[in-house]
Amino acid sequence: MKLGRISVEGPDGEEARLVLVLAEEGRVVDLAVAERLRLERRGASREAARRLARALFPGSMTAAIGLGEEFLEGVERAAAADVGDASLPLGGVRWLAAVDPPVMRDCLAFEEHLKNASARLGRQVPDVFYEIPIYYKGNVGTLLGHEWEVPWPGYTQAMDYELELGFVVGKAGRDLVPEEALGHIFGVTIFNDFSARDIQGREMESGLGPAKGKDFATAVGPWVVTVDEVDLMGLEMVARVNGEEWSRGRSGAIMWRPEEIVAYVSWGEGLQVGELIGSGTVGRGCGLELGRVLRPGDEVELEVQGIGVLRNRLGQPEAVRWRPAPRQRSG
Amino acid sequence: MKLGRISVEGPDGEEARLVLVLAEEGRVVDLAVAERLRLERRGASREAARRLARALFPGSMTAAIGLGEEFLEGVERAAAADVGDASLPLGGVRWLAAVDPPVMRDCLAFEEHLKNASARLGRQVPDVFYEIPIYYKGNVGTLLGHEWEVPWPGYTQAMDYELELGFVVGKAGRDLVPEEALGHIFGVTIFNDFSARDIQGREMESGLGPAKGKDFATAVGPWVVTVDEVDLMGLEMVARVNGEEWSRGRSGAIMWRPEEIVAYVSWGEGLQVGELIGSGTVGRGCGLELGRVLRPGDEVELEVQGIGVLRNRLGQPEAVRWRPAPRQRSG
Numbered sequence: 001m002k003l004g005r006i007s008v009e010g011p012d013g014e015e016a017r018l019v020l021v022l023a024e025e026g027r028v029v030d031l032a033v034a035e036r037l038r039l040e041r042r043g044a045s046r047e048a049a050r051r052l053a054r055a056l057f058p059g060s061m062t063a064a065i066g067l068g069e070e071f072l073e074g075v076e077r078a079a080a081a082d083v084g085d086a087s088l089p090l091g092g093v094r095w096l097a098a099v100d101p102p103v104m105r106d107c108l109a110f111e112e113h114l115k116n117a118s119a120r121l122g123r124q125v126p127d128v129f130y131e132i133p134i135y136y137k138g139n140v141g142t143l144l145g146h147e148w149e150v151p152w153p154g155y156t157q158a159m160d161y162e163l164e165l166g167f168v169v170g171k172a173g174r175d176l177v178p179e180e181a182l183g184h185i186f187g188v189t190i191f192n193d194f195s196a197r198d199i200q201g202r203e204m205e206s207g208l209g210p211a212k213g214k215d216f217a218t219a220v221g222p223w224v225v226t227v228d229e230v231d232l233m234g235l236e237m238v239a240r241v242n243g244e245e246w247s248r249g250r251s252g253a254i255m256w257r258p259e260e261i262v263a264y265v266s267w268g269e270g271l272q273v274g275e276l277i278g279s280g281t282v283g284r285g286c287g288l289e290l291g292r293v294l295r296p297g298d299e300v301e302l303e304v305q306g307i308g309v310l311r312n313r314l315g316q317p318e319a320v321r322w323r324p325a326p327r328q329r330s331g
Numbered sequence: 332m333k334l335g336r337i338s339v340e341g342p343d344g345e346e347a348r349l350v351l352v353l354a355e356e357g358r359v360v361d362l363a364v365a366e367r368l369r370l371e372r373r374g375a376s377r378e379a380a381r382r383l384a385r386a387l388f389p390g391s392m393t394a395a396i397g398l399g400e401e402f403l404e405g406v407e408r409a410a411a412a413d414v415g416d417a418s419l420p421l422g423g424v425r426w427l428a429a430v431d432p433p434v435m436r437d438c439l440a441f442e443e444h445l446k447n448a449s450a451r452l453g454r455q456v457p458d459v460f461y462e463i464p465i466y467y468k469g470n471v472g473t474l475l476g477h478e479w480e481v482p483w484p485g486y487t488q489a490m491d492y493e494l495e496l497g498f499v500v501g502k503a504g505r506d507l508v509p510e511e512a513l514g515h516i517f518g519v520t521i522f523n524d525f526s527a528r529d530i531q532g533r534e535m536e537s538g539l540g541p542a543k544g545k546d547f548a549t550a551v552g553p554w555v556v557t558v559d560e561v562d563l564m565g566l567e568m569v570a571r572v573n574g575e576e577w578s579r580g581r582s583g584a585i586m587w588r589p590e591e592i593v594a595y596v597s598w599g600e601g602l603q604v605g606e607l608i609g610s611g612t613v614g615r616g617c618g619l620e621l622g623r624v625l626r627p628g629d630e631v632e633l634e635v636q637g638i639g640v641l642r643n644r645l646g647q648p649e650a651v652r653w654r655p656a657p658r659q660r661s662g
Contacts, residue, residue, distance in 0.1 A: 102471065102472060103470060103471060103472055105542070108537075108539065111658075111660075111661060115662075125660070126536045126537050126538070127536075127660075128533050128534065128536050128537050129537060130657055130658045130659070130660055131533070131655070131657050131658075132533075132534075132543075132655050133655060134534065134537045134539055134542070135539065135542055136468075136539040136540050136542070137467075137468040137469070137470065137540075137542070137546075138468070139434060139468065139600060140433065140434060141433060141434055141600070141601065141603045141606075142600050142601070151599070153598065153599025153600070154598075154599065155598065155599055175485075175649070175652050175653075176652075176653075177652055177653040178653070202459050202462070202463075203459065203463075203465065204538035204539070205457045205458075205459050205538075206439075206457055206459050206460060206465045207457070207535040207536075207538065207540065208439065208465055208466065208467040208535070208540045208541070209467050209468075209538065209539045209540020209541070210539070210540075211436070211465070211466055211467070211468065212463075212598070212599060212600075215468075215600050216599045216600045217600075255658050256655065256658075260655055263653060264655055267484065267485075267486065267543065267653075268482065268484025268485065268486060268543060268547045268649070269470060269472070269473050269484070269543075269546050269547045269548075270472065270473070272472045275472075318506070318599070321506050321507075321508055322506075322507075322508040322509070322594060322598075324462070324463050324464060324587065324591060324595055326461055326462050327442075327461045327462075327586050327587075328461070329442075329456070329458075329461055330442060331446075
């Protein structure tokens, strides 16, 4: 099942809607509309049907997933009852980021990427990457949907993409073992961790991890595929820039299995419903590893087998209004 | 104005309520109750009054702050109309984390802390701390309120506290300069960034920043004080463990002014309403700097002039169910 989020114009401005994606049929089904129509056919008033339909299919993927089994059963029921009146053509919709997670982590779980990136920076891969699934935490406030333009902050001259999977958590849990964790993965999406390599490198000298180097933009989409429809360890992953293939890899090369990552995340703090966990960049899955950088206006396409294509174009560098004035080291 | 969040039992289980804190009078005012009573006195039905009151004063501080000027004016109006019927005794309430931010960042903006902590780890303070306000991003899913027990994850034997301020953002904005950023600070709270020093040190070798070392618990509270009532650069800060003073410092020693930090956060990505930004630890404001560690059952109190006291007791170390098996480095 492919589930996405789109934006439509309503009486109070743009609003998010959950859709079931029927890619082969070239259409999406607005789930709240399909459910409202189903309820109306069963005697509900328009207003009452709308209320219940929007409670079952809110605009937030996290809120919907939070309903547990009721959500996916509701999708099946609404889709089965739909006679086409809730459909929109796939080509014409405005996509939102496929998920709206409460927290986002991004691992570095492909050894080839670690080795290539470290070599470019003149370093060895630190031992700790082989001991635990290392991740940093991203900014959930700057997620971009499919076809969105990527902002180019004025502080960077070294823009890069990263070819990754994003695992979407389906239910809360704490201190899970991997066998349990597997059942907490709701689905998978494509994850483009746009990176400003110049400031990222400076920030990482602090030991506190990337901030401005990553937090300006992460593209997620075009939709989520439920975990029953994909083999997480058997996905071919490709990146193209302006139509030219730059990267190709396989998800199965990952050093930590998805359920090990999810179990580790749950340890001592708990998983949150709807949270998003990036796999880390597949080997040769970014410009840094290839000695290449992106330019303003470049179009980046990430394609993952069984999911689809996530496409974003880079914007123009923004003007700088202010920079912090360096401080003097005391003593 | 002091604003907090408490938990009360309702027909559907525990629910969060916003309160105005009248510390000198030993009581809090449940804002939605006060507003409902005001509306009922003006002829509203119970149900209609409840609906409007809960929309103005939801359980989420972020949602309330998102209402802009309407929120603080509403607090004043509800408080002025209150005749005591919406009051609860200060001593008896169950506090929630004072804020529920969409994203949390935590700076390292006090040079003395940087120097002391680096010296304990046998390092120099990296130059980048003097060039830009460095921060890491925390976990908004594990915020603790005043008087909550702090979980002790099974992976650590080196528990520590950190004495910090938390700045609460009042409105969105992007690419702000410091003079503008000042108007985006809603208030300030006390921030205890509990830290597992052993795993934090290992994680920081990766360059990706702390994760398990920080993400299990951050205490925030007991309430937020609006920025008009405090001088952010003139606050005395104290930490006590089991009643013994361990730390004392002043907010004015901070290397980056709060408005510089907020302006920097806004650069290239934007501020989010309700987000929380930690100041970083004041000099000598944690056990690491003092060569001391916390033990299970210890009580940590952070007191900040003009705000109040944030008190938390450490729980017992948790059992370990699973650890990741180390990987072999290839090649």
